[in-house]
Amino acid sequence: MIDSHEYPEDAYLVGGANNLLIGPEHPPLMKLSKAFDYIKIVDNQLHIGAATPGGKVVSFCKKHDLANFEFVAHLPGTLGGMLQMNAGLKEYEIFNHLHKVYFKDGYQLLGDIEYGYRTTNIDKVAFEGIFELEKGFDLSKIDMFKQMRANQPHDPSAGSFFKNPIGDYAGRLIEEVGLKGHRIGGMAYSDKHANFMVNLGKGTFDDAIALMQLAQKRVLESFEILLENEVAIIDRRFMN
Ligand SMILES: Cc1cc2nc3c(=O)[nH]c(=O)nc-3n(C[C@H](O)[C@H](O)[C@H](O)COP(=O)(O)OP(=O)(O)OC[C@H]3O[C@@H](n4cnc5c(N)ncnc54)[C@H](O)[C@@H]3O)c2cc1C
Numbered sequence: 433m434i435d436s437h438e439y440p441e442d443a444y445l446v447g448g449a450n451n452l453l454i455g456p457e458h459p460p461l462m463k464l465s466k467a468f469d470y471i472k473i474v475d476n477q478l479h480i481g482a483a484t485p486g487g488k489v490v491s492f493c494k495k496h497d498l499a500n501f502e503f504v505a506h507l508p509g510t511l512g513g514m515l516q517m518n519a520g521l522k523e524y525e526i527f528n529h530l531h532k533v534y535f536k537d538g539y540q541l542l543g544d545i546e547y548g549y550r551t552t553n554i555d556k557v558a559f560e561g562i563f564e565l566e567k568g569f570d571l572s573k574i575d576m577f578k579q580m581r582a583n584q585p586h587d588p589s590a591g592s593f594f595k596n597p598i599g600d601y602a603g604r605l606i607e608e609v610g611l612k613g614h615r616i617g618g619m620a621y622s623d624k625h626a627n628f629m630v631n632l633g634k635g636t637f638d639d640a641i642a643l644m645q646l647a648q649k650r651v652l653e654s655f656e657i658l659l660e661n662e663v664a665i666i667d668r669r670f671m672n
Pocket of ligand 1: 444445446447448449450451452464482483507508509510511512513514515516517518519520521550554556557558559589590591592664
């Protein structure tokens, strides 16, 4: 557990572990302690500790009538995990209202961080995000975001398994190559939404990897598109 701005360089940082596939050959793991679970208004800006769960952010915004974080309501994870991948729902993304991020060597402004669709160049521990403050919590958006998730399975998953390739949808491609509902061992591509790899009970890391590689192979052969995983694979054999 990390409770200061010092941390070992060889350990892998876990946030809420919602977007990870952890194998038996994982490196040492670390996590930010409760010291980084906070949210406060300072000088008309919102300061959020990286270990703060999304649900807490939404409750705070509702209580203080603040806008722009409604999409986080049904997005599992901590602020740190959301920052690292620029998490979001359609065009609503965590970077949209970000001002700067605190790392152990100081603040980095939004303009100094590279980011795009579900990606950033953040490769060190983020301790805090600072956001613009805007009034107006919109309750109707909570319902809208819930509706946008209506086609997602309730079985355990890590969310979307692959990133959507430019101009297409990973789920559509997986379905096209006949893998919607396809099962290997205890893991399957959901029959509700093909880009969700679900654990049907006793799924293993090897089952998940076999399914991942099968979809990548078939989609590459049929469409010449290499599906890139959105889920981070934490096992030395698959990390570069
Ligand atoms: C059912 C379900 C639905 C989902 N739907 C969506 C969705 O609609 N949109 C979306 O974007 N995501 C979605 N996800 C994925 C997940 O919610 C996000 O990826 C979220 O950002 C993960 O946060 P986490 O704290 O669990 O991070 P983790 O899964 O623990 O880690 C993810 C990555 O972030 C890094 N990281 C964690 N904390 C920090 C930090 N403090 N500093 C630097 N790097 C850090 C980790 O090292 C890792 O590389 C979904 C997941 C599930 C299970």
